[in-house]
Amino acid sequence: MRKERIITALIFSFVALLALADTFVVTSQQQKKITDEAEDWIDNMPDGLQDKMSDAVNHALHGFFSEATYFRNIADTVGSSKYRVNIKDIYDLILPARLYSPQTSQNSEKLPLLIYFHGGGWSLGSLNTSDKFCRALAAGGKLKVISIDYPLAPEHPYPQALLQTEAAVEDIIKNASQIGVDPSEISLGGDGAGGNLALAVYEKLPASVKIKSLVLYYPLVDINSQIEPNPKRMYGRGYGFDTRLWEAFVEAYNGKDLTLNKSLPSTLLIAPSRDIIIEKERNFSGIGNIKFVELEGALHGFISDGHQPTAFQIAVTLTDKFLSK
Numbered sequence: 001m002r003k004e005r006i007i008t009a010l011i012f013s014f015v016a017l018l019a020l021a022d023t024f025v026v027t028s029q030q031q032k033k034i035t036d037e038a039e040d041w042i043d044n045m046p047d048g049l050q051d052k053m054s055d056a057v058n059h060a061l062h063g064f065f066s067e068a069t070y071f072r073n074i075a076d077t078v079g080s081s082k083y084r085v086n087i088k089d090i091y092d093l094i095l096p097a098r099l100y101s102p103q104t105s106q107n108s109e110k111l112p113l114l115i116y117f118h119g120g121g122w123s124l125g126s127l128n129t130s131d132k133f134c135r136a137l138a139a140g141g142k143l144k145v146i147s148i149d150y151p152l153a154p155e156h157p158y159p160q161a162l163l164q165t166e167a168a169v170e171d172i173i174k175n176a177s178q179i180g181v182d183p184s185e186i187s188l189g190g191d192g193a194g195g196n197l198a199l200a201v202y203e204k205l206p207a208s209v210k211i212k213s214l215v216l217y218y219p220l221v222d223i224n225s226q227i228e229p230n231p232k233r234m235y236g237r238g239y240g241f242d243t244r245l246w247e248a249f250v251e252a253y254n255g256k257d258l259t260l261n262k263s264l265p266s267t268l269l270i271a272p273s274r275d276i277i278i279e280k281e282r283n284f285s286g287i288g289n290i291k292f293v294e295l296e297g298a299l300h301g302f303i304s305d306g307h308q309p310t311a312f313q314i315a316v317t318l319t320d321k322f323l324s325k
Contacts, residue, residue, distance in 0.1 A: 026295070026296075026314065030310055030314065031296065031297070033310040034295055034296070034297045034298050034308070034310045034311050034314075035296070035297035037307060037308045037309060037310055037311070038272075038274065038297050038298055038299045038307075038308055038311075040307070041240065041299065041305065041307035041308060042238065042239065042240075042299070044307075045238075045240065050240070050241070050242040050244065050245050051242075051244070052067070053071055053124065053245055053248075054242070054244045054245045054247075054248045055067065056068045056070070056071050056124070057121070057123050057124070057154075057245075057248040057249060057251075057252050058248050058251075060123065060154050060155075060252065061154045061251065061252055065155075068123065068124065071120075071124045072120070072124050072125060072126050072152065073126065073128070074129070075126070075128035075129055075131060075132070075304075076132055076304060076305065076306030077131075077132065078306055079132070080131065080132045080135055083132070083135035083136050083138070083139040084103050084139055085100050085101060085102060085103060085135050085138040085139050086100070086101040086102075086103055087099070087100055087101075087135075088101075090146075093168055093171050093172065093175075094164060094167045094168045094171050095148055095149055095150060095151075095164055095165065095167075095168040096127070096148075096149040097127075097146050097147060097148050097149065097168070097172075098127050098131070098134070098146065098147045098149075099144065099145075099146045099179065100134045100135060100137070100138035100144060100145040100146070100147070101138060101144050101180070102138055102139065102140070102141040102142070102143075102144070104141045109180070110177075110180060110181060110182040110185075111142070111143050111144050111180070111181055111182065111185075112142070112143040112144070112181065112182055112185035112186070112187065112212070112323055112324070113143065113144050113145070113146060113172075113176070113179065113181035113182070113185065113186045113187070114137065114143055114144070114145045114146070114187050114188075114189050114215065114319075114323060115146050115148065115169055115172060115186065115187070115188050115189070115198075116130060116133075116134055116145055116146065116147045116148065116189050116190055116194070117147075117148055117150060117165060117188075117189070117190035117193075117194030117195075117197040117198055117201075118130040118147065118149075118190065118191065118194045118304070119190065119191040119192030119193050119194045119195070119217075119218075119301075119303065119304060120152075120192065120193060120194075121192065121193050121220075121245070121246075121248070121249030121252070121253070122152065122153045122158075122161060122193040122196075122197075122249060122252065122253040122255070123152055123153045123154065123193075123248075123249055123252045123253065124152070125152075125193075125194075125304075126149060127147050127149045129304050130147055130191070130194070130303065130304060131147070132304075132306075133191075133303050133304065133312070133315075133316070134147050136312075136313075136316045137316060137319060137320065140316070140320040140324075142320060142323070142324040143320075143323050143324065144179070144180070144181055146172060146179070148165055148168050148169075150164060150165050150168075150197065151164060153252040153253040153254070154252040154253075154254075157252070157253060157254045157255075158223075158253050158254050158255035158256065159255070159256075161197060161253075162197060162200050162201065162204070162255075165197050165201050166201045166204050166205065169188065169201055169205065169209075170205070170209060172186075173186060173209060184210065184212065185212055186210075186211060186212060187211065187212050187213040187214060187215060187323055188201060188202055188211055188214050188215075189214060189215035189216060189217075189319075190216065190217070190219070191216075191217035191218060191219070191303040191304065192217070192218055192219065192220055192300070192301075193220050193249070193253075194219075195216035195217060195218065195219025195220065195221075196219055196220040196221065196223070196258065198214055198215075198216060198219070199214065199216070199219065199221070199258055199260070200258055202214060202262070202264075202265075203258070203259070203260055203261065203262055211265055212265060212266070213265050213266040213267060213268070213322070213323065214264065214265060214266075214267040214268070215267075215268045215319050215322065215323065216267065216268065216269045216270070217269075217270050217271075217302075217303050217315060218270070218271050218272060218275060218277065218281065218300050218301075218303075219269065219281070219284075220249075220277065221258060221277070221280050221281060221284040222257045222258050222280060223250060223253065223255040223256060223257050223258065224250070224257055227243060227246065227276045227277065227280075228279040228280070230279070231275065231276045231277070231278050231279050232276055234274075235274050235275060235276045235278075236276055239274050239275070239276075239299055239300070240299045240300050240301050240305070241275060241276060241277075241299070241300035241301065242276075243276055246276060246277075260287070263288060263289070264287070264288040264289050264290065265289065266289055266291075266322075267288070267289055267290045267291065268290075268291050268293070268318065268319065268322045269281065269284070269285055269290050269291070269292050269293070270293045270294075270295065270314075270315050270318060271292070271293070271294050271295070272294075272295050272297075272298030272299050272300055272302060272311065273294050273295065273296045273297060273298060274297065274298065274299050274300075275299065275300040276300075277300070278294075282294075291322070293318060295311050295314065298311040302315065303315060
């Protein structure tokens with residue numbers, strides 16, 4: 001089975017990242033690494049991991065939070081120290097946040113800023129979940145990153161996270177000069193549920209607030225629990241983001257489908273091919289100004305799971321190129 005999955009993925013080994021073909025192409029060697037790392041993660045995934053996460057969310061819905069607390073605190077820290085950045089926790093904004101600045105930047109230098117929302121199905125995750133990725137982005141020396149710690153469901157169901165993250169973004173933009181960033185070079189981004197929040201916040205911001213771009217990693221582009229039959233059948237069990245876990249997230253958040261009435265700014269969307277929501281993302285990528293990159297063989301969660309380093313690094317490289325244009 002493993003051999004068959006690898007062969008299937010390698011059929012696509014020469015597929016370029018067409019949206020960014022002028023700057024970046026996945027090599028056959030990188031493609032093999034993406035697939036091998038994902039296969040190793042599938043083979044070594046702890047038994048019942050997704051069921052335990054689903055149970056944690058479902059138990060939280062009934063007032064028992066110990067399991068959810070455990071999964072909210074998990075973070076990949078292996079290798080984080082190699083990213084040489086300045087980190088400052090910020091508590092005087094509307095929501096707690098963490099600012100990542102390149103050590104090479106000068107105090108007077110106004111860099112672009114990425115405002116980032118972590119993943120976790122609106123119910124799990126924290127600033128620590130996305131810490132390694134934010135370090136890696138800032139270590140490139142071309143931008144600053146500020147990660148937002150938003151309130152989680154089911155204690156804080158929709159629209160609480162959306163309203164508070166919107167207010168936090170406006171607060172950050174008002175204080176851009178104090179943060180040392182260029183107010184005309186502010187982007188929003190996130191993975192999974194964080195990508196959904198980035199899109200929803202962009203939609204709600206007043207027209208007077210200008211957002212340069214969006215960077216989204218396997219975003220939950222709508223909230224209804226109906227997964228297209230083919231991805232659900234192929235990837236709904238054993239690929240890291242099970243159908244049952246998706247349904248638990250949807251129930252806990254109790255949100256509404258995303259409706260976009262504004263034209264999107266320049267947007268980068270990076271998605272793994274083996275994901276129950278891949279068809280939603282493929283369809284979404286056709287609506288506007290979106291550069292869509294599909295990593296063949298990769299699994300949902302490569303930003304934070306710590307088991308897909310090649311997909312992680314490709315996301316860092318592409319984001320750095322995209323935001324520093």
